[in-house]
Amino acid sequence: MSNNPLLHGAHGERHLLLGNEAIVRGALEAGVHIVTCYPGTPSSEVPDTFHRIGGEGRYRLEYSVNEKVAMEVAAGAALGGALSLVTMKHVGLNVAADPLFTAVYTGLPGGLVVLTADDPGCHSSQNEQDNRYYARFAMLPCFEPASAQEAKDMTRAAFSLARQLEQPVLLRTTTRISHMRGPVDFDDLPAPQPKVDFRRDPARFVPVPAVARRRHVALDEIVARARQIAEQSPFNTVTEPSAPTDLGIIVSGVSRNYLADALASNDWTDRVRVLELGMTWPLPEEKICTFLNQCKRVLVLEEGEDLLEQDIRALAQKRGLTVVIDGKNDILTHQGEYSTTLVTRDLAQWLGVSCNVQEPRSAESDLPGRPPNLCPGCSHRAVYYTVRQVFGDDAYYSSDIGCYTLGLLPPLRTADFLVCMGSSISAGSGFARASEKPVIAFIGDSTFFHSGMTGLANAVFNQHNVLMVILDNGTTAMTGHQPNPGMLQDVLGGMSSHMDIETIVRGMGVTEVAKVRAFNIKALTKTLEEMKSKPGVRVLITEEPCVLYARRQLKKTSPQVAEVAQQGPEAMRCLEQLACPAFYRSGDNLAVDATLCTGCMVCLQVAPGAFKARKRQG
Amino acid sequence: MQNNQKRMRVYFTGVGGQGTLTATTLLARTALEAGLDVVAGEVHGMAQRGGVVESVMLLGGWRSPKLDLGEADVMLGFEPLETLRGLPYLKKGGAVFSSSDPMPPLSVSLGKADYPAMSRIEASVREVAGLCHFIPCRELGIQAGSVQSGNTVLLSAVCASGVLPFGVDALEAAIKKFLPAKLQEVNLHALELGKKALKG
Numbered sequence: 001m002s003n004n005p006l007l008h009g010a011h012g013e014r015h016l017l018l019g020n021e022a023i024v025r026g027a028l029e030a031g032v033h034i035v036t037c038y039p040g041t042p043s044s045e046v047p048d049t050f051h052r053i054g055g056e057g058r059y060r061l062e063y064s065v066n067e068k069v070a071m072e073v074a075a076g077a078a079l080g081g082a083l084s085l086v087t088m089k090h091v092g093l094n095v096a097a098d099p100l101f102t103a104v105y106t107g108l109p110g111g112l113v114v115l116t117a118d119d120p121g122c123h124s125s126q127n128e129q130d131n132r133y134y135a136r137f138a139m140l141p142c143f144e145p146a147s148a149q150e151a152k153d154m155t156r157a158a159f160s161l162a163r164q165l166e167q168p169v170l171l172r173t174t175t176r177i178s179h180m181r182g183p184v185d186f187d188d189l190p191a192p193q194p195k196v197d198f199r200r201d202p203a204r205f206v207p208v209p210a211v212a213r214r215r216h217v218a219l220d221e222i223v224a225r226a227r228q229i230a231e232q233s234p235f236n237t238v239t240e241p242s243a244p245t246d247l248g249i250i251v252s253g254v255s256r257n258y259l260a261d262a263l264a265s266n267d268w269t270d271r272v273r274v275l276e277l278g279m280t281w282p283l284p285e286e287k288i289c290t291f292l293n294q295c296k297r298v299l300v301l302e303e304g305e306d307l308l309e310q311d312i313r314a315l316a317q318k319r320g321l322t323v324v325i326d327g328k329n330d331i332l333t334h335q336g337e338y339s340t341t342l343v344t345r346d347l348a349q350w351l352g353v354s355c356n357v358q359e360p361r362s363a364e365s366d367l368p369g370r371p372p373n374l375c376p377g378c379s380h381r382a383v384y385y386t387v388r389q390v391f392g393d394d395a396y397y398s399s400d401i402g403c404y405t406l407g408l409l410p411p412l413r414t415a416d417f418l419v420c421m422g423s424s425i426s427a428g429s430g431f432a433r434a435s436e437k438p439v440i441a442f443i444g445d446s447t448f449f450h451s452g453m454t455g456l457a458n459a460v461f462n463q464h465n466v467l468m469v470i471l472d473n474g475t476t477a478m479t480g481h482q483p484n485p486g487m488l489q490d491v492l493g494g495m496s497s498h499m500d501i502e503t504i505v506r507g508m509g510v511t512e513v514a515k516v517r518a519f520n521i522k523a524l525t526k527t528l529e530e531m532k533s534k535p536g537v538r539v540l541i542t543e544e545p546c547v548l549y550a551r552r553q554l555k556k557t558s559p560q561v562a563e564v565a566q567q568g569p570e571a572m573r574c575l576e577q578l579a580c581p582a583f584y585r586s587g588d589n590l591a592v593d594a595t596l597c598t599g600c601m602v603c604l605q606v607a608p609g610a611f612k613a614r615k616r617q618g
Numbered sequence: 619m620q621n622n623q624k625r626m627r628v629y630f631t632g633v634g635g636q637g638t639l640t641a642t643t644l645l646a647r648t649a650l651e652a653g654l655d656v657v658a659g660e661v662h663g664m665a666q667r668g669g670v671v672e673s674v675m676l677l678g679g680w681r682s683p684k685l686d687l688g689e690a691d692v693m694l695g696f697e698p699l700e701t702l703r704g705l706p707y708l709k710k711g712g713a714v715f716s717s718s719d720p721m722p723p724l725s726v727s728l729g730k731a732d733y734p735a736m737s738r739i740e741a742s743v744r745e746v747a748g749l750c751h752f753i754p755c756r757e758l759g760i761q762a763g764s765v766q767s768g769n770t771v772l773l774s775a776v777c778a779s780g781v782l783p784f785g786v787d788a789l790e791a792a793i794k795k796f797l798p799a800k801l802q803e804v805n806l807h808a809l810e811l812g813k814k815a816l817k818g
Contacts, residue, residue: 016643016650016658041662123661147657147681180683181646181658257681264679265625341686360687361706361746367699368731370633370723372669575728581668584727 004053009186017184019177020045022148026155031193033082035061036070039479040089041124042178043117066450067092071099078108081195087115105215109196111163121337130304135281141226142170142281146256148182227282235278241270248295252277255301262344300327303338376582377598379518379544380404384412390528395438398428402444403478422451429464441468445486446476467538473546518544521605558599560613571610625678627685631704632696641769642673648792652784659683702739711748715776719756758811763804770805774812
């Protein structure tokens with residue numbers, strides 16, 4: 001029984017919530033039935049919060065195997081009448097784009113909200129793509145919260161609009177919004193919405209060409225209705241200064257915060273009128289034109305691409321307005337994140353005034369770095385070490401997305417290239433064909449189910465020459481240990497079914513298959529040596545639970561730790577080549593930090609005689 | 619948001635796994651309970667695998683969940699090397715509360731880089747800070763009953779110093795309200811050690 005305020009907090013209560021938790025409360029206040037997702041930073045706390053609070057029968061959450069599937073299940077649920085939510089990170093929406101672009105043609109009567117959590121600044125992503133493009137591209141109404149309170153309120157509004165228009169609605173956050181904490185005032189928590197009965201209508205829901213052409217016309221009409229709603233939206237507001245001015249700023253997303261702070265701390269609030277956009281697509285064109293008409297110069301502030309700027313320039317041109325429009329420049333580029341300082345600098349230049357931004361102290365040089373690293377006792381380290389021993393620099397290493405991407409760091413150096421989720425096997429296949437070099441593709445269990453299976457099917461079908469190593473740690477480690485089909489049945493519980501990776505691989509027709517414990521260096525070495533000389537598709541599955549997962553969820557810890565038995569070149573070789581974070585140098589000697597050592601005993605196998613096991617104390 | 623509260627920015631830095639985000643949330647809840655406008659920001663994901671973890675708390679009506687170099691009025695360093703690395707975030711004359719117990723990064727453990735001397739760290743901090751305290755948080759945490767409660771030692775010290783618009787009583791109330799019952803005794807002990815450390 002959960003007493004979580006998200007599930008039980010009453011109207012009028014105020015709680016400090018993470019932006020992503022506020023989205024959950026907003027969905028509950030809207031009466032959501034079905035939530036699907038594929039985890040990915042910075043979106044993961046949305047499904048994880050739904051998971052953690054249980055729901056008491058209010059909704060059904062599923063961790064889908066990838067974003068496309070999550071989108072399709074959620075779209076199907078919305079066709080079936082449920083108020084549905086699908087969550088993913090920005091690049092996940094690329095995977096899910098295909099169903100999304102057609103779902104907007106048919107419409108979804110139950111209502112679907114699509115959460116995309118973008119990551120400007122690449123805090124934990126491979127690009128800075130701006131998914132506001134998708135609102136324009138697929139023709140989706142779009143909300144962009146800028147506070148925890150708005151994350152809740154706009155989520156609720158997005159659901160309401162999704163059901164009203166029977167169209168998918170985009171809820172777009174960025175890392176700073178998803179991972180901010182702020183006070184949130186709760187509204188009522190009604191029972192889940194009634195479901196909408198599905199009425200068979202193939203002339204709407206089966207988009208063969210003749211249907212799709214008509215639905216495109218219908219979609220344009222819906223977008224026009226959505227534009228009228230945006231004109232009236234309480235999330236699009238104008239703040240008038242107390243003194244007259246002909247300078248205006250149009251701002252959206254997290255930049256609204258930077259602008260408010262820059263204006264307040266420099267006493268510039270009375271110099272400009274401000275149009276803040278929270279419902280950012282379709283654009284409230286009349287509201288914008290009215291605003292433009294009151295200004296001689298307008299500055300458009302938006303982190304990411306210059307989408308608003310281009311639209312507003314086009315709008316002014318169409319309407320014959322002579323207002324000067326400024327936007328991206330050398331200070332405010334489309335790269336990285338905005339900040340209060342950047343906005344302050346730009347505003348000072350734009351207003352023609354000076355500002356009190358101090359030149360910061362320069363960073364200390366020569367400090368030892370602290371890059372993220374594979375954990376002490378991580379099974380990936382054992383596999384990478386062994387692969388490097390067997391293949392060295394003769395093979396090329398095709399990596400994939402997960403903790404194991406960290407294998408790129410020395411001394412393991414087991415990532416030569418990486419494209420996207422699931423690409424290890426397929427990009428590895430292409431690389432091997434072109435280069436005629438040995439290629440090893442590393443992929444985790446969750447990523448294998450996400451989109452590695454299709455790449456493997458292709459490799460078998462097209463007779464590629466690649467060794468795939470499936471690093472099965474029994475969980476989705478990178479994003480916080482979410483369930484995936486590879487997890488053990490007793491961990492998954494009654495709501496999901498375990499799928500056996502080896503059976504899948506063999507079922508796809510791979511004949512060279514082996515499964516080895518990741519901490520068994522001897523067996524790993526022997527298997528890799530055997531597979532090295534063979535052609536075609538080979539799959540090695542290495543099994544060992546993620547060490548954090550084993551400790552926290554499975555409550556498994558080793559009763560032993562390693563210690564150095566014999567100082568000397570062998571101990572030092574292990575330090576150089578395995579580089580376990582539990583090792584440390586003490587003068588000329590090596591030692592093992594017993595508080596960090598997890599007892600994996602890989603070092604005992606790498607350098608026999610140099611290490612020994614002892615009982616863990618305390 | 620217009621109000622008469624003093625605006626203040628606090629920067630937190632530490633090492634993944636140390637619990638700095640939990641500490642940030644506890645202090646933000648303390649501020650909210652004290653009736654202050656508060657916004658906090660953190661970054662999850664890749665940064666947590668033993669890397670640097672930074673977070674912020676802004677009080678008094680700021681809207682941005684983020685701060686920039688030279689903007690922090692107060693800095694909480696949960697690890698001394700990270701205190702030094704994060705120093706450019708501190709405003710000239712700001713206050714620093716830092717653990718003095720090092721957690722060497724891998725390059726130092728492997729003997730490929732040197733950990734900066736504590737004397738250098740303290741000297742650099744004093745060049746910028748108007749007030750600074752180095753506290754053996756890890757050691758005091760262990761004394762209180764758990765390594766993690768060392769974070770509470772640091773929070774207690776900053777609350778007791780008077781630089782924040784609320785005191786150590788507010789933190790004590792938040793510990794009692796928000797921490798699970800089984801962690802309270804240790805953290806209340808850590809709170810006392812933090813107060814003493816500031817005086818000593």
